[in-house]
Amino acid sequence: MEVSFAKEIEKLKLGEGEVFHGEGILAVTKALLQSGVSYIGGYQGAPVSHLLDVMVQAAPQLDDLGIHVESCTNEASAAAMLGASIMYPVRGAVTWKSIVGTNVAADALSNLASPGVMGGALIVLGEDYGEGASVIQERSHAYAMKSTLWLMDPRPNLPSIVNCVERAFELSEASNTPVMMELRIRACHVQGSFEAKDNVKPAISMKQLTGAAPHNYEQLAHPPVTFGHERKKSGERMDAARAYITEHGLNEVFEGSQGEVGLIVQGGLYNALIRALGELGLADASGNCDLPIMALNVVYPLVPDEILSFTKGKRAVLVLEEGQPEYIENEIGTILRRAGSKVTLAGKDVLPMAGEYTSEVIGTGVGTFLRQHLPKIGNQLGDESYASEIEALREEAKALLVEPVPPRPPGFCTGCPERPFFAALKLTQQEIGPVHYSADIGCHAFATFAPFNFGNSILGYGMSLASNASVASFQQQRPIAVMGDGGFWHNGLLSGVTSRLLNGGDGILVIMKNGYTSATGTQEVISSPDTALKLEAAEKSATHGETTIEDALTGVGVKWLRTVHTYKVAEMRDTLREAFKTPFNGLKVIVAEGECQLERQRRIKPIRAKALKAGERVQRTRFGVDEDTCTGDHSCIRLSGCPTLTIKTATDPLKTDPVAHVNNGCVGCGLCGEVSHAATLCPSFWRADIVTNPGLWDRARAALRGMLTGVRA
Secondary structure (H helix, E strand, O other), X not given: OOOXXXXXXXXXXXXXXXXXXXXXXXXHHHHHHHOOOOEEEEOOOOOOHHHHHHHHHOHHHHHHHOOEEXXXXXXXXXXXXXXXXXXXXXXXXXXXXXXXXXXXXXXXXXXXXXXXXXXXXXXXEEEOOOOOOOOOOOOOHHHHHHHOOEEEOOOOOHHHHHHHHHHHHHHHHHHOOOEEEEXXXXXXXXXXXXXXXXXXXXXXXXXXXXXXXXXXXXXXXXXXXXXXXXXXXXXXHHHHHHHHHHHOOOOEEEOOOOOOEEEEEEHHHHHHHHHHHHHOOOEOOOOOEOOOEEEEOEEEOOOHHHHHHHHOOOOEEEEEOOOOOOHHHHHHHHHHHHOOOOOEEEXXXXXXXXXOOOHHHHHHHHHHHHHHHOHHHHHHHOOOOHHHHHHHHHHHHHHHHOOOOOOOOOOOOOXXXXXXXXXXXXXXXXXHOOOOEEEOOOHHHHHHOOOOOOOOEEOOOOOHHHHOXXXXXXXXXXXXXXXXXXXXXXXXXXXXXXXXXXXXXXXXEEEEEOOEEHHHOOEEOOOOOXXXXXXXXXXXXXXXXXXXXXXXXXXXXXXXXXXXXXXXXHHHHHHHHHHHHOOOOOEEEEEEEOOOHHHHHHHHHHHHHHHHXXXXXXXXXXXXXXXXXXXXXXXXXXXXXXXXXXXXXXXXXXXXXXXXXXXXXXXXXXXXXXXHHHOOOOOOEEEEEEEEOOOHHHHHXXXXXXXXXXXXX
């Protein structure tokens, strides 16, 4: 059972004049339907997962419009979908998490950008940059520049985001160029409203079929026509894009009373800038500002005439560009130099080169800029800047807290089926010694934190096995690689498994088979249990059948293959020991099977609630610790890391050490008992089966136990 987006799907049905309320990324879904798209695809990843999740679950409604929706196996396949717009006047949109997703899609993007498109093509990027990010800190801007793809960065409010989506398709068609739109985390989740329009049925769709396009070699990404494409990209298409941007006012200018200086800001940073200026006393809550601001909703390409018009008559201009290198600042500097402008350009000299531009960071930079170039205003700010006030609040909080708040690194969910595997691996290493561990992208990357502390590298999604290919040649002990089933289907099968088999390399691969791409929101993969999406696919394809990871591994030639349930810690430990010590020289694969606990709880809770309401017998399991038996060694905690396995002060005054304790968050997975058994720890763990609506047999058994033990229920 997946997360339901039923409420969000209802909002997609809003028509002309109705008001849409919601968050930014859901506004994008509605804007796509209002733009008349023929197809939508993508690969999930924060902060844009909801876009694709909602569209997949809204398939029946989209089918009425004739829109094809596809949950792609990786970003490369999503980018390749846009090939439909090369030869046909159809609009299409795809989405993925950037920058890692754009890295995977780069090959397809280059071949798409070269011939250009006939129909509007939009790529919605979740620009996962800054303190809330979950990936490497890089930007999409470089890809836009190197492939000559236009890049939009809309102001973070719903009307602006919706307008930019609709304009993006028009910009793409006017310049025959795909458009990328980056949405930061805050833009994706900003709340607001906008006046909706009717959804538009595309002229060419699943409901309105068309014939094959005629062969046109000019539209193929193949030499020698690619040389002509290169000239068009920097000539005709660039000129057409700049003309459209100017004519439709995609970039916005907000006038201010202090016209001697100005601020040029990426659209996505506009809200943070206004907040910072408000704290400096230079803007009000409505966004009215004393300083002129140019908000770049299109950050590539820039329009020289717009830049020169804004800077005319100003002594200095500050460019607020998050991240490095300073692409926008450098391009504006070139525009000013070529035009012979004398305006002073500031940017990374007063603002940090890297890192997220929060309102605190922006306030400090703007204050420095004003003191240098507009002292009549800047000097009035004094030394008590916004940053100083923040620091004072931090000191006050520190004094009230008395001691620092303990750090809370991310970790596995309670009952996660991946945790017992790492407990087994820890036990195995006690016997054979340390081994080189290649980590991967996914939930299992939490094993890099305490108490497991596993990991020598993380090289990309599904890349763990490939990353230790050369390591295996000089290690005394076989290296081990771990990836999830999502990473396996995304990249791991080809880049890791088949490559290792091709070269006859040794090594151990563990695949976490929890049934979903869990780290991005438990989306389905081809080996997921039979769900609504797969059953629907089965109806469309007569050849569809159960596809397992084991089938794929056997099919490509894996000879040493074991499947072990992750909660069987002792069996997993023994299997790992066998994999490390076997004389078999070649790839050894262990499929660690265990359903994602989040999905399991979503599946079980409605069933349990329905049974309780009907007065039926319901049994659930709880685990606990007998504090009289517990010695306070806490090996169980160091081996499992379960957040519900904690400590408490012993009631026995003779025990000075705290004892282990299982709190009420326990989901009854049984890992604590399994670890105690596998590691031969103290027998302090107990199991209790809690029965609601007990039957006669339950009551009789409880009475008998009470008689024998003297304990009454």
